[in-house]
Amino acid sequence: MSFIDNVFSSLRPELSGDAENRARERALDGAIRFPLLSLIKSSSVWLVIATIFGLIASIKLHSPGFFADCPILTYGKVEPLFWNTLVYGWLFNAGLACAIFILTRLGGRSGAPTTFLTISIVLWNTGVMLGVIGIMAGEQLPYAWLEFPSFVGPVLFIAFVGIGLSCLLTFHARVYRSSYVSQWWILAALFSFAWIYTAAQVMLVCLPAQGAIQALINSWYVENVFGLFVAPTAFATILYLIPKTLGSHVIGYKYSAYAFWSWILFSSFAGVSDLSFGPIPVWVSSLGVVASFGLLLPTTTLSIQFLSSLFRKFSVIWSSATARFLLAGSVIFLILMYYKIFGSLRGSLATTQFSQFDSGVDLLALLGFAGMVFTGGIHFILPRLFNKELPSSTIVDLQFWLQLLGVMLVSIGLISGGVLHGELINESIANSIAVVTALKSGFFLTTLGMFFFFLSSVCGVVTYFTILLSNRVEAEQSVDLINEAPELEYTAP
Amino acid sequence: MSEDSQNKNLPGIDEGRASDESIVKTHARIRREPSNASPVLFFTSMALITVLIFGWFYFRRYMGGEENTQIYLHERSDIALYQSWVDRPRGPIVYDYYAIGEDLYTRQACIGCHMPDGQGKPGEFPPLVGSEYVILEDPTLPTKILLSGLIGPITVKGNEYNGNMPAYGGGLKDHEIAGLVTYIRNTWGNEASETTADDVAAVRAKIGQRPQWTAEELASYLD
Numbered sequence: 202m203s204f205i206d207n208v209f210s211s212l213r214p215e216l217s218g219d220a221e222n223r224a225r226e227r228a229l230d231g232a233i234r235f236p237l238l239s240l241i242k243s244s245s246v247w248l249v250i251a252t253i254f255g256l257i258a259s260i261k262l263h264s265p266g267f268f269a270d271c272p273i274l275t276y277g278k279v280e281p282l283f284w285n286t287l288v289y290g291w292l293f294n295a296g297l298a299c300a301i302f303i304l305t306r307l308g309g310r311s312g313a314p315t316t317f318l319t320i321s322i323v324l325w326n327t328g329v330m331l332g333v334i335g336i337m338a339g340e341q342l343p344y345a346w347l348e349f350p351s352f353v354g355p356v357l358f359i360a361f362v363g364i365g366l367s368c369l370l371t372f373h374a375r376v377y378r379s380s381y382v383s384q385w386w387i388l389a390a391l392f393s394f395a396w397i398y399t400a401a402q403v404m405l406v407c408l409p410a411q412g413a414i415q416a417l418i419n420s421w422y423v424e425n426v427f428g429l430f431v432a433p434t435a436f437a438t439i440l441y442l443i444p445k446t447l448g449s450h451v452i453g454y455k456y457s458a459y460a461f462w463s464w465i466l467f468s469s470f471a472g473v474s475d476l477s478f479g480p481i482p483v484w485v486s487s488l489g490v491v492a493s494f495g496l497l498l499p500t501t502t503l504s505i506q507f508l509s510s511l512f513r514k515f516s517v518i519w520s521s522a523t524a525r526f527l528l529a530g531s532v533i534f535l536i537l538m539y540y541k542i543f544g545s546l547r548g549s550l551a552t553t554q555f556s557q558f559d560s561g562v563d564l565l566a567l568l569g570f571a572g573m574v575f576t577g578g579i580h581f582i583l584p585r586l587f588n589k590e591l592p593s594s595t596i597v598d599l600q601f602w603l604q605l606l607g608v609m610l611v612s613i614g615l616i617s618g619g620v621l622h623g624e625l626i627n628e629s630i631a632n633s634i635a636v637v638t639a640l641k642s643g644f645f646l647t648t649l650g651m652f653f654f655f656l657s658s659v660c661g662v663v664t665y666f667t668i669l670l671s672n673r674v675e676a677e678q679s680v681d682l683i684n685e686a687p688e689l690e691y692t693a694p
Numbered sequence: 695m696s697e698d699s700q701n702k703n704l705p706g707i708d709e710g711r712a713s714d715e716s717i718v719k720t721h722a723r724i725r726r727e728p729s730n731a732s733p734v735l736f737f738t739s740m741a742l743i744t745v746l747i748f749g750w751f752y753f754r755r756y757m758g759g760e761e762n763t764q765i766y767l768h769e770r771s772d773i774a775l776y777q778s779w780v781d782r783p784r785g786p787i788v789y790d791y792y793a794i795g796e797d798l799y800t801r802q803a804c805i806g807c808h809m810p811d812g813q814g815k816p817g818e819f820p821p822l823v824g825s826e827y828v829i830l831e832d833p834t835l836p837t838k839i840l841l842s843g844l845i846g847p848i849t850v851k852g853n854e855y856n857g858n859m860p861a862y863g864g865g866l867k868d869h870e871i872a873g874l875v876t877y878i879r880n881t882w883g884n885e886a887s888e889t890t891a892d893d894v895a896a897v898r899a900k901i902g903q904r905p906q907w908t909a910e911e912l913a914s915y916l917d
Contacts, residue, residue, distance in 0.1 A: 226714075306714045377715055379722035441717075448711025453734025454724045460738075478773065487756040491749045501741035505734050523708045547756075551770075581708050590706025598704060686710035691720045693727060 203672070210673050212238075214588050218680040225309070226585070227680065232311035233301055234586050236318040236367075238669075240298035241579055243326045245662045247290025250333075252655040254283040259651045263644040273337040281348035282336050287567060288346060288426060289329045289357065294322075295575035296434035297364055300387045302582050303441045304371045307381050312374025313367035321363025328356035344405050344419045346426060354402045361398065365391040382457040386437035389465060393429035397422055413480045417473060424472025427566050429465070435574040436464075439507055439527055442581060446524045447514040450691050453506045460502035467495035474545040478554065493545035500538040507531035522597045526577025529605055533569035537562065540616065556622035557643070561615025568654060569608040576604065576661065583668055589677045592667035596660050603657035610650025618643025789869050791888055795877025798870055807857070812882040818857045820850035823882045827912070833889040835915045836875050837897045840866075843906035861906060868894040 212234065216227075258279040260267045268274045301318075305311045332349030335341065340350035349357070368391055372384060401422040404410045410418060443451055451457075473481075474489030511518065511528050518524045540562045543549060553559070584591055591597055618640050625636045676682055729735070799805060808814050812822040822828050827850065828836050841863035847856045862871065869891040879886035 307718055309715065377718045379718050381718050381721055444712045444717045444721075445710055445714075446708055450720055450724060453732060454721050455727065455729065455732075456734050456738055457725075478770075484757045487752060490756075491752050494748050494752070495745045498738065498741045498745050502734060502738045505737055509733075517711075520705065521708045522704050584707040592706075594704035594706060683707055684709060686713040689712035689716040689720045691723070693723075694730070 204670050207670050207672055211587050211589070211669050214673070215678075216588060216680045217678055220680070222680045223683060223685050226306070226686075227588075229305050229309070229311055230585050232315065233305050233313065233318075236313070236315060236322055237298050237301060237582065237586055239319060239322050239326075240294045240301070241583065242665060243322070244291050244294035244298065244575075244579075245658070245665045247286050247294060247326075247329070248658040249655070249662055251283055251286035251291055252651060252658045254279050254286060256648065256651045256655055258283050259644065259648045263641050263648065278336055278339075278341070281341055281345075282333060284346055285332060285336070285348055286329065288431075289332070289349075290326075292431050292567060292571055292575065293325070295579060296390075296431060296438075296571070297322075297368075298582065299438040299575055299578040300390070300434050301364075301368060301371070302578070303383050303437055304368055304387055307384055307441065308371055308375025308377065310371075310374045310376050312370040312372075314370070317363060318367040321360050321367065325357060325360035325364065328353050328360055331356065342406065344401075344415070344422075346423050347401060347405060347419070351406045354398075354406055358395075358398060358402070361395060365395060381441070382451075382454070382461065383437035383441040385457075385461055386433040386440070389461070390430045390433035390437070393425065393433070393465075393469075397425045397429060416476060416479065417481055417485070420475045421472045423563075424475070425469060427563070427571075428468030428471060431567065431571045432468070433464075435530065435571040436503065438574050438578045439530065442523055442527055442578060443507070443510045444689055445686075446521050446527070446581065447510065447517050448687070448690065449510065449514055450689060451506055452509045452513065453502065456502050457506070460499040460506070463495065464499035464503075467492045467499070471496060471541075471545070474550075475554075475559070477547050477550050490545050490547065493542055496538060497542055500535070500542070504531065504535045504538075507534070522591070522594065522601065523577040523581040525601055526573050526580065529601070530570050530573035530577065533565060533573060533608065537565045537570050540565065552623035552627065553619055554623065555626060556619040557615045557640075558619025558623065561612050561619050564615065565608065565612040568604075569612065573604065573608075576600070579661075580664075583665070585683065587668055588680070588682055589668055589671065589673065590682070592664060592671055596664055600657045600660035600664070603653045603660065607650045607652075607654030607657060610646050610653065612650075614643045614646030614650060618646070789873065789891065791869070791873040791876040791890070792880060794870060794873030795875070796873075796881075798866070798874055799877055803860075804874070807859070808878075812878065812884075814855070816853070816855075818855060819859075820848060820853075820855040820857070822878045823884060825850050828878055829884050829886045830915065831887070832915075833875050833879065833887060833893065834897055835912060836878065837871060837889060837894055838901060838912070839907060840871050840874060841894075841898055842901060842904050844908070844912075845906040846908045848909040859906070863898060868892075868898065871898075 257268060257274060258276060261276045261279065265276075301313070305313070328349075332353040335350035335353060336348055341348040342351060347354075368387065372388065401418060404418050405415060405422075409415065440451060440457075443449075470488055470492035472489065474486055474493050477486040477490065479486070507527070508531055511524065511531060514524075518528050544553060544558065544562060580591065580597060621643065622636065622640055625639060800810075807819040808822050809819075814821040820827075827839065830836075839859065841861065843861035844859045845857075847854060849855075862874075866874070871894045872889045872891045875894070876888045878884065880888070
């Protein structure tokens with residue numbers, strides 16, 4: 202029975218000590234504790250499920266006999282299951298957890314109707330689960346990242362609108378009237394996803410567009426899920442946690458608006474460059490290439506902001522799990538944008554277009570950049586929600602290194618393997634067996650990386666459930682466990 | 695968790711080093727400060743300039759003329775053709791008038807009235823085969839009719855016709871008119887001289903914008 206007691210004590214902590222200490226923060230965290238916990242729990246569990254699917258899919262690439270007799274685990278099902286659980290299961294839950302925490306903290310008051318928000322979150326995860334079952338049952342749709350059967354679309358949409366409305370109410374209820382750049386990014390992400398999901402569902406599922414337009418809409422949607430939802434939420438998280446964990450202002454904050462507007466403008470067009478050489482007019486993909494290249498502008502501003510702020514307080518990075526994840530995410534962001542910008546040019550696409558290169562870059566974006574940042578954010582949030590310490594910093598350490606190693610192996614395997622892949626299939630006498638044999642080492646590397654990533658996701662689940670179920674020790678019964686944050690130091694230049 | 699298993703470098707709780715209110719207020723203050731030179735601004739401007747230069751050249755390269763925007767590059771062989779078209783030696787254009795005319799005769803409205811065999815329809819549309827309006831020594835007359843159209847009663851090869859041929863001068867370019875004239879004068883047994891885009895341009899300049907011809911106006915050309 203002690204587990205149940207511990208859960209109750211985790212969910213409704215009765216703390217002793219000075220009631221004035223962090224009174225406002227504790228009230229805020231208490232108001233959003235339950236929805237945030239359900240988001241973080243879902244994200245951790247979905248990550249484990251997603252990495253299992255990813256592991257099976259990557260094993261099937263070099264050993265096609267693996268699970269060959271299992272009709273619900275064919276490559277054609279496992280591959281979309283992996284991407285969809287990764288995006289809608291893990292990243293949306295983790296990103297929305299960070300977003301709600303940031304909006305509540307920066308606004309200084311929680312306006313979210315907790316029950317309504319929790320129901321929306323449960324509905325979202327039910328939708329994802331129905332989608333997974335649907336794909337396993339063979340009901341999948343043929344569009345990348347939209348493979349969930351058509352009845353899941355409205356469920357996810359209603360759930361997202363519910364979560365988004367709660368976020369908007371929280372923003373509306375804020376007491377600090379000035380806004381911070383994280384709030385801009387989060388609001389942009391919420392509105393953008395509602396729009397792109399509606400547009401894609403209507404034009405691909407309800408009233409399907411004809412012919413090549415479908416491919417156009419699909420690649421626009423896939424790029425925008427990253428560019429207009431996942432990346433903005435990750436930017437918001439980095440930009441909030443930099444002053445929070447480092448105790449210094451964001452360098453070059455004055456130019457945030459340039460980065461914000463140019464990112465929104467360019468990334469919404471960038472996806473269609475994938476279709477160069479495809480059956481669409483040349484000017485469409487040219488627009489996509491120029492828009493991808495335009496991302497150089499926000500990338501420059503944002504990476505200078507992130508990296509120079511982080512390097513200025515480099516010593517903190519070794520004594521803070523969160524800042525460590527942020528640094529890894531920021532460095533990966535720079536590498537990722539290099540591949541995205543220069544990979545969209547026609548010269549690169551001539552080699553990489555039909556290869557594994559794109560999956561490598563997408564995984565670098567999702568697992569490496571956004572995943573690192575959200576995991577860092579969750580490590581910052583969890584102790585504050587429970588008023589408990591992270592159960593073991595060794596596990597946190599392990600999770601960080603496994604995740605970094607996994608991302609490196611997966612992306613090296615798929616990106617450099619993808620370039621080789623493209624070169625081989627471009628040869629006029631391409632022999633497909635020879636191509637697959639040549640790519641095997643890259644696929645083995647990917648499998649190894651996915652395995653490390655799976656281990657790191659297990660670390661995440663262990664952290665979550667241990668902190669939820671562990672006994673509250675004496676220090677954790679006091680409100681003095683977490684120190685009150687000082688004022689941000691700043692002297693005008 | 696016992697003390698000794700803890701990694702001393704990583705605390706169980708990441709310290710918050712700035713309060714939320716001060717984060718919002720300090721950064722709002724930074725935005726209000728007057729702008730001054732900063733590396734972020736410098737590199738952002740450099741990136742903006744790079745993006746503009748790249749965009750300019752890329753659009754000129756791939757979205758240049760009106761013909762470029764229509765090209766669908768599906769196949770690698772198409773791309774190679776497109777490249778060789780872009781790199782082709784520039785010189786005076788040589789038209790194959792007969793081929794242009796043959797293509798247009800079947801694609802444009804011609805074939806609907808004058809029929810694939812050039813025989814026309816009795817009473818409505820005069821034939822082109824052996825027509826005295828077509829196989830003249832001088833191609834000016836058929837050029838004029840194509841440019842401005844023809845309306846009302848007309849006698850061809852002794853038969854009466856009463857139709858309405860619209861003007862094609864607005865829709866077709868000089869080389870296309872020349873192609874059609876050349877085609878109808880050299881098909882179905884017709885044998886007459888070719889005409890060129892320059893000839894058509896001269897006729898077009900001479901007649902200018904005008905309503906459809908009638909048979910009386912053109913009678914002076916026949917003998």
